[in-house]
Amino acid sequence: MGRHSTSSSSKTSSSSGGKHSGAPGSGSKTKTVWYCSSCRFGPLNIDIDEYCPDCQHRRCSSCTVTTIEYNPGR
Ligand SMILES: [Zn+2]
Numbered sequence: 001m002g003r004h005s006t007s008s009s010s011k012t013s014s015s016s017g018g019k020h021s022g023a024p025g026s027g028s029k030t031k032t033v034w035y036c037s038s039c040r041f042g043p044l045n046i047d048i049d050e051y052c053p054d055c056q057h058r059r060c061s062s063c064t065v066t067t068i069e070y071n072p073g074r
C-alpha cells in the first residue's frame with residue numbers, strides 16, 4: 001500500500017479479457033468453413049483451403065460459406 005499503480009499500464013492491443021458482444025458463451029469457438037459447390041465436399045477451412053482437394057474446384061461465390069461452432073476440446 002501507499003503506492004499508486006496505474007491500471008491502464010496493463011492494457012494490451014488484444015481485446016481478450018473483456019466482454020465481446022457476439023460470442024455466445026465461453027469456451028466455444030467459431031470457425032468459417034466452406035463447402036464445394038461442385039462436388040459438395042466439405043467442410044473445408046476457408047483460411048487454408050482455397051481449392052477443393054477432391055475435385056480441384058476453386059472456391060467461388062456459388063460455394064457455401066458458413067460459420068460452425070466447435071469446442072477446442074480441453
Ligand atoms: Zn469439390
Ligand SMILES: [Zn+2]
Pocket residue numbers: 036037038057058059060061062063
Ligand atoms: Zn464453387
